[in-house]
Amino acid sequence: MWFKVKKTHYFPHTVHYCFSSMPRLSETRRFLQSSSSLNCDDLLSNAAEKKSIEEVLAGAELAPAQCLWTTEASGSVQLRMDELCPEQPITVHQMFTNSVQKYGKLTALASKRGNKWEKVTFSEYYHLSRMAAKGFLKLGLEQFHSVAILGFNSAEWFIAAVGTVFAGGIMAGIYTTNSPDACLYVAKDSRANVIVVENQKQLDKILQLPHLKAIVQYSGSLKEKLPNFYSWEEFMGLGLEVSDQELDEVISSQKANQCCALIYTSGTTGSPKGVMLSHDNITWTAHHASRAGDMQPAEIRQESLVSYLPLSHIAAQIYDLWTGIQWGEQVSFAQPDALKGSLVDTLREVTPTAHMGVPRVWEKIMEKIKEGISRCGYMKRKLVTWAMSVSLEANQRLTKYKSFLFTLADSLVLQKLHAELGISNCVKFFSGAAPIGNETLQFFLGLNIWLYEAYGMSESSGPHFMSGPKAYRFSSCGKVVPGCRYKLVNVDADGIGEVCFWGRNVFMGFLNLEDKTKEALDEDGWLRSGDLGKVDEDGFLYITGRIKELIITAGGENVAPLSIEDAVKQELPIISNAMLIGDKRKFLSMLLTLKCTINPETTEPTDILSLGAVEFCQRHGSQSTKVSDIIGGKDKIVYQSIEEGIARVNSKATSNAQRIQKWTIIGKDFSIVGGELGPTMKLRRPVVLQMYHSEIESFYRE
Missing domain, CATH: 3.40.50.12780 (ANL, N-terminal domain)
Structure with a gap:
């Protein structure tokens, strides 16, 4: 099952995996029973030094560091510890073992298979993460190299992420909406030893990468059986060949001021940047930020939440994954089509807190x-x-x-x-x-x-x-x-x-x-x-x-676009997106899109107006039901209504330079698929400026 990985020009020591669904609970318990260490207390003790749990939780000593920052994956940093945040730094493993001691029998993860919810306790979650860590070690994961994870939220995503950190690697999420080129960039930049993918759709992106070494897939069957292709079950089985002592030695070498996670920025203004987060960044934030939001420890009340936002983004990752471990929360996974309409079904079943x-x-x-x-x-x-x-x-x-x-x-x-x-x-x-x-x-x-x-x-x-x-x-x-x-x-x-x-x-x-x-x-x-x-x-x-979005007009007036855009959308409920233009220009202009229905299969905006948009038209005496009925000045009633709404916004402007002088309606709403919105649906202004360059230039022709 094991193979030697050779260096390549593109990915030194790279191994690729693909998974899509967690083994069923019976298989999960089979893995646990196959492990040489069923007792959680045994696993929590360091095999080399036999430390007590109190010593383990007291916090690891820090790696030597001379600076508050580093750009090297293997680097370490000084921590910003002072009287406001004097807490002892701990690693991700220490945070997890602490939680297992307190919440071991509570449900940690819930995944729906068919009509049944399959649940994993914190104790089982910890064991599975160790098995994954040993699997990564068996396949040659090197310290401070990454495991890149490409897939929708799932128990396997969590287990792969935690297992990576346990094994001394750096976990790096990749957005499922990324192009093959974007996936390649993250894999190269993070020095990925391992790439974990969810399904055939994501697998096809990875297959375009050179020098592929191995794949693990857990949903459905592979199109063809190739060397070094693994199912999730086979991958987890590799962990049986690595001793607990070997893994514990890796874990005991980890320091809280070393890197364990990479969050890649969306690359709106250039190539994505890998944000290096330390163990302490994650464990401290999971503890303190969540309490600021009044999230409760499970000994008071177990919180329940639904995971559906992209885990490659820090918001979902810290909220779903790391805070879930910190406070013993139950995380239930939505279906991959959550944002196409199934999220409400999951919410009704789970009833989160x-x-x-x-x-x-x-x-x-x-x-x-x-x-x-x-x-x-x-x-x-x-x-x-x-x-x-x-x-x-x-x-x-x-x-x-x-x-x-x-x-x-x-x-x-x-x-x-x-x-x-x-x-x-x-x-x-x-x-x-x-x-x-x-x-x-x-x-x-x-x-x-x-x-x-x-x-x-x-x-x-x-x-x-x-x-x-x-x-x-x-x-x-x-x-x-x-x-x-x-x-x-x-x-x-x-x-x-x-x-x-x-x-x-x-x-x-x-x-x-x-x-x-x-x-x-x-x-x-x-x-x-x-x-x-x-x-x-x-x-x-x-x-x-x-600051970067601040518009400075040709006359030197500073204009913050967000408040004006929000005012237009509030004044005109038919408007879906509004983007203000005017940097280095003589006056302000605006691109508008109309609210429309979404194709549930492709998530692309359609030509059909949303029910609310149709009602807006009807209230103003228009019979339009499609975007194409309106754009290009075809529907004079709607155009007049929008003009009047913008006039109302302009009437509240603090100066003439803050007024919208011209506007146009784009023929299709902005979307992630179209490229105008990022993975978290944030407006990608530089992209929009490029895509609609001709429309924008037409505003300013004499």
């Missing part, structure tokens, strides 16, 4: 709910509208006291809506990865759903500011995570400046990119966010824009 979405997901949920309400009969529609208005008014007061009317609206209408959405047990709702609009926040307050914003970046291991039940202000990102620091630099007369971060969550550096790392960190080691914001007297942060 907490749920996270990116702004675009919350917007889509809002649109679906609005469509559902519009289909109701007159009396029911009136009842829902009344209940939402009562809830919005009550929640905007920010008081604990709720009126009788609110209690009535909640019991008669809102609780039933929550049950239909599968969130009847959910008490915490989070939004992250991008700014969320006020319209969306207000809509969900009307449903008695408070969306708690998290603000941070990959380079801060996720959230640096958090909203939560104890720290909430409308449209604010909340307060700084306890143990972290912030400062505003280059503050203007309005109190707005660039937000900078300091804390144990600040990254090690960009892999192999010294110049970029020095750009990101100032001379004192503060992380520059590139975001503009202000902080109120109570410590709540409000993001006002992004």
